Amino acid sequence: MTQKDLLLQLLQRLNEPAAKYADLDRYYTGNQPLAFLSPEAKVALGNRFGLMASNIPRLAVTALAERLRISGFSDPAVWADWVRCDMDQLSGVAHREALLLGDSYVLVWTRPDGRPNVTVESAKQVAVLTDPGTRQIVAGLKRWESKPENCTHAVLYLPDRIVRLRAEQVGTVTATGFNVVGEIANPLGVVPVVNLRNTDRILGDRGGSEIDDLRPLVDALNKSLADMMVTSETCARPRRWSSGIELSEEPVLDENGDPVLDEDDQPVMTETNPFPESHKMMVSENENAKFGQLQAADLAGYEASVRVILGQIMAVSTLPAHYVGVFTDNPASADALRAAEASLTARAEARQQTFGRSWEQVAKLMIAVRDGRDPGLIDDIRVKWADAATRSVAQEADAVVKLYQAGLLPADYALGKLGYSDDEIAKVNAARPATMPAVA
Structure with missing residues (x-):
């Protein structure tokens, strides 16, 4: 070619x-x-x-x-x-x-x-x-x-x-x-x-977006929210009604502010509400006049619609409820939050495997450029990822210290489990003889 x-x-x-x-x-x-x-x-x-x-x-x-x-x-x-x-x-x-x-x-x-x-x-x-x-x-x-x-x-x-x-x-x-x-x-x-x-399949020459499956659901959510906002505008100012009152008449004006005339050179009149929306009180001298207010609309149906759509969004995206703003009356415990994030954590770990091979290729090319070597002859290099799960610092440190004290983990690997980078581990090792006992 x-x-x-x-x-x-x-x-x-x-x-x-x-x-x-x-x-x-x-x-x-x-x-x-x-x-x-x-x-x-x-x-x-x-x-x-x-x-x-x-x-x-x-x-x-x-x-x-x-x-x-x-x-x-x-x-x-x-x-x-x-x-x-x-x-x-x-x-x-x-x-x-x-x-x-x-x-x-x-x-x-x-x-x-x-x-x-x-x-x-x-x-x-x-x-x-x-x-x-x-x-x-x-x-x-x-x-x-x-x-x-x-x-x-x-x-x-x-x-x-x-x-x-x-x-x-x-x-x-x-x-x-x-x-x-x-x-x-x-x-x-x-x-x-x-x-x-970003793909979990073998065939195909392009990756897929994480929001491909979310777009129709997000459109539905936005539609429900828009309907709710339009309805809430009406609820915030409920419609009033009156009967037994004559309507007012005002001349129709053109774009210059002059009255519009009919064929007989008479001004064209239009009927208007005698009580403008800006009036907070309506008064009538007519003893037959009646006033009232229409019942306000109920927004509970929109709330139910939003919850159904959010449930589908959480199922497709693996986002936990507290990520999308769905809360209960009783705050969830730390263990319950981690359990709710289990699917999202598993998805992140799958993406680590997907992207890890590409980053290993990048590392080989960096070594090849630096040392003038053939990238195909460089030994395999593995990328280290920080833990994708949500854990408190105290819990993570406690677990790693117990594994280290049991002799199951070396010191450098234990520091890596705690999220320390390679250069930070090197600094810790350099400082250890002067500040703490040597690690057995």
Whole structure:
């Protein structure tokens, strides 16, 4: 396959999900349009109704992402470069992007001083092609726009070379608009792009979003909340009625404030309520006049609807009740809260396994860049994750200390279980001879 054909395929792959990503972004930011509205309701509401959205999608993504914390690698030497590239903070961004869009990417290359440089990339700017047999990435592309220069840049990543391209206009999406402006050799022998794909299936060339199943349920929830707000507006000011009172007449005015005249040059009159809505008291001299107020609407039905929909949302997303604001009269105990989060914890641990292999590839590329080695010959490296479960510091420390005192855990591993990173463990070990007895 020629370089032009590769560029064409990668650009098509990059452009294909643009509409889907824009839709997912709207749900993540809570800016999706209100659904399940009849045409008559849309006309009646017009532009008088503000945005109404319960941002469950963002909660579903962040609730998982906050439990995906990398605490180290089996090779401690990787951690120094990892922190220097700010990946201890940016790895969470990669997780959120993958959980939302289905895919995110990591680029590994070299700095001018020869040390590895790692960057997190969005699926909106990066696309890759994989070998169906080996499932290895065989080509990658990053495209971005530069509005001050009024051009579009792209970089084509291949196993043997890196090609820089440029188009002299913003928004170029076809291969014919790009021209090669530079090319360098790729000494790694592999494409330096790693894909974090959010999927639990083998087949398929794209990951899935955590909010794909939530979107129709969130639309239903927002519709119920919108209906409740419209009804509450009426309940807050119940409708009043009166009988036995003559209506007032006022002339119809045109846009200039002048009375509108009929065919006989007489002003057109319209009947109006003698008691404007701003009047708090209604007075009539007519002895037959009667006043009353309509019964206020009951919102209990909307509350029941919201609870049913939230139940479905919790079942699909594994979010516990206290995450979505469903509380009981008696506060739950710490053990009950951890039990409620068991499904969410299991889901997070599954995502750790899914993303762990990708981060191990990133670590191998970092070592290959730093030491000038072949990534395929580097020994397996394992990523260390912080515990995905919610536990108090006292409970976790008590459990780890008991295991350490029983001789089942070494000191370094015990510190790792407590959430200490590799560099923090190294500092503890360096300080131990001066501040505490040596560990047996």
